Amino acid sequence: xxxxxxxxxxxxxxxxxxxxxxxxxxxxxxxxxxxxxxxxxxxxxxxxxxxxxxxxxxxxxxxxxxxxxxxxxxxxxxxxxxxxxxxxxxxxxxxxxxxxxxxxxxxxxxxxxxxxxxxxxxxxxxxxxxxxxxxxxxxxxxxxxxxxxxxxxxxxxxxxxxxxxxxxxxxxxxxxxxxxxxxxxxxxxxxxxxxxxxxxxxxxxxxxxxxxxxxxxxxxxxxxxxxxxxxxxxxxxxxxxxxxxxxxxxxxxxxxxxxxxxxxxxxxxxxxxxxxxxxxxxxxxxxxxxxxxxxxxxxxxxxxxxxxxxxxxxxxxxxxxxxxxxxxxxxxxxxxxxxxxxxxxxxxxxxxxxxxxxxxxxxxxxxxxxxxxxxxxxxxxxxxxxxxxxxxxxxxxxx
Numbered sequence: 001x002x003x004x005x006x007x008x009x010x011x012x013x014x015x016x017x018x019x020x021x022x023x024x025x026x027x028x029x030x031x032x033x034x035x036x037x038x039x040x041x042x043x044x045x046x047x048x049x050x051x052x053x054x055x056x057x058x059x060x061x062x063x064x065x066x067x068x069x070x071x072x073x074x075x076x077x078x079x080x081x082x083x084x085x086x087x088x089x090x091x092x093x094x095x096x097x098x099x100x101x102x103x104x105x106x107x108x109x110x111x112x113x114x115x116x117x118x119x120x121x122x123x124x125x126x127x128x129x130x131x132x133x134x135x136x137x138x139x140x141x142x143x144x145x146x147x148x149x150x151x152x153x154x155x156x157x158x159x160x161x162x163x164x165x166x167x168x169x170x171x172x173x174x175x176x177x178x179x180x181x182x183x184x185x186x187x188x189x190x191x192x193x194x195x196x197x198x199x200x201x202x203x204x205x206x207x208x209x210x211x212x213x214x215x216x217x218x219x220x221x222x223x224x225x226x227x228x229x230x231x232x233x234x235x236x237x238x239x240x241x242x243x244x245x246x247x248x249x250x251x252x253x254x255x256x257x258x259x260x261x262x263x264x265x266x267x268x269x270x271x272x273x274x275x276x277x278x279x280x281x282x283x284x285x286x287x288x289x290x291x292x293x294x295x296x297x298x299x300x301x302x303x304x305x306x307x308x309x310x311x312x313x314x315x316x317x318x319x320x321x322x323x324x325x326x327x328x329x330x331x332x333x334x335x336x337x338x339x340x341x342x343x344x345x346x347x348x349x350x351x352x353x354x355x356x357x358x359x360x361x362x363x364x365x366x367x368x369x370x371x372x373x374x375x376x377x378x379x380x381x382x383x384x385x386x387x388x389x390x391x392x393x394x395x396x397x398x399x
Contacts, residue, residue, distance in 0.1 A: 034077070036249040037310045039162070039194065039218065039282045041078025041122070042066075043256050046227065046286025050084040050133055055102040056110050058290075063114045065289040072118065074301050075310060078162050078194075079114045080122030080284065081107075083131045086141040096125075096142060096154050108158040115159065122162030122194070123155060127178040128169030143169055144182055152185035155193060162194040167202075175203040176214070183214045196253065196282075200224075206242050210250035218251040218282055225255040227263030229391060233345055236275050240319050240329065246280055248314030253282050260287030260296030270373065271343055271393040273299050277309035278317040278329050278341040278395070304372040305395060308339040317341065320359070326352055326388075330359050337399030339372075344388035356382030361398065370397040 042062055048054040063079050066072040085107070087097045098107050111121040126132060130140035144151045144165070155163060165182055167175070179197055186193045197219040199205045205219035221242055222235045239254035246252045257276065259269045276283060285300060292300075308331060317331035317339065325346035331339040340359055344350050357363050361382035369380045372395040386394050 033312065034075075034310075035192075035194070035217075036314065037312065038251050038280050039078055039196070039284065040076045040306075040310070041080055041120070041162075041283075042071075042076065042285045042289065043080040043082055043122070043164070044286075044288075045082035046225070046256055046258055046261060047288045054084060056105055058288075059110060060113055061290050062288075063117050063119055066119055067117060069289060069292070069297060070301055071285075071289070074303055075306055076283070076285065076300075077118075078120045078122050078284070080124070080162055080164060081110075082124045082164065083126075083133055083166070084141065085124065086131075088141060090142050090147075094147065094150060096147075096151055106158075107160075111159045111161075120161035121159065122164060122196075123158075123160045124164045124166065125151060126166035126168045126170075127175070127182060127199075128167065129171060130169045132166055132168035140169065145169075145171065145173070145178065148181045148185035149188070152182065152189040152193075155186075156189035156191035159191070160193055162196060164196045164198055166198040167200050175199055175205070176208060179205075179209070179216070180213050183216065198253075201238070206245035206252060210245070210247070215250075217249065218253040220255065221252045222254050225258060227258040227261040229264050229268050232258065232264065232268065232272050236279075239281070240275075240279055240317075240327070243279070243316040243318045246316040248312075251280060251282060252316060254279065256282075256284040256286040257300075258286055259299050260285075260292050265391070266295050266299070267389060268391045269296065269299055271391055273302070274305060274341050274372075274393040274395045275329070275343060277305045278331050278339055280309055280311075280314070280316040280331070283309055302372070304370065304375060304397070308333070308372070308395070308397065311339075321354070324350075326350065328354055328358065333397070333399075335399065337397055339395065339397050340384065341393055341395045342384060342386065342388065343393040344390060347390045349387060349389050351387050352384070354384040359384075359398065367398050371395075372397060 087099050091097050114121040126143040128143040128145050130143045195216045197216045201221045209216040209219040222238045235254045242252050311333045313334040317329040319329050321328035327343040329341045367382045370377050
């Protein structure tokens, strides 16, 4: 089975790097198995936006924390820089250049620093004439529209591993064309660069982003998340129903994690992390790791829950119940078991029963049921009976 899985993964990697028929592809780096699973790492946007504290010292400090906090060991590997990294104007030859105050050592030096720590480096741009924020004299930082080939070569020369490509100031040009142009430019750059489309879902990218000629690794399905329960709940509901469009190497993206930013309770953050994981979503930390509180770090380091997100079968969980404020999501796993999340969206505690047959198990069977937050194992018949606090989620691995 291991050899068969490796062959399947290699074939899928080749597929994600192919261009449309008749378009040649440049050599790229060999990708490993993790490149097909939902991406894990950090992005600064949710904690800093464009504020002054966002600079190369911060990003280097974040990279250092990946190892000292145990995040690298838990599977997090991307350190991604969001909007506001660039200078206001391109150079005289039309190339992107970093903001000299924020990144005085340059982007290539920052990428080297991150690579030396065994991590990968991501950068941000927009499929428009300028990026999303901030605006100065009615313009943002330079976008990639019309500069796709040059920008892709620049990213490759800086050894960028990941591109988050936004949707602002797009001049009402067809989204499929804008994202195809950058996808093809990345493939021609000579470097394997993960393509994360941040298209907000307005053009239903789940219908086309995973197919040639785009072949994106992930695509946004929703608007931006905010650090509050109502926002998290809304985005969960919009993303959970799109499970049939996600598959190995291509993922629905309900936006980055807010865990640790202070706008939700620990119970709500555990639900946030559980739901994103069972939906096989990208797990991109959005809080400043240099000042993270122990309880938030404990949530982000829950390897039992992370394993559900990173299961090599590559399936997004399917919602089997959405009634009376209770959601039940089931995700089949590579080892033949399944993960189950039971979530109470309401403001009052509820007694909840989930029959084994609702999960897809045989009635009257005997199963090992691992509680992924208590980290305990017990034998059971596959059914779940629990009292769920408001906004709480329980999560099990059953086999």
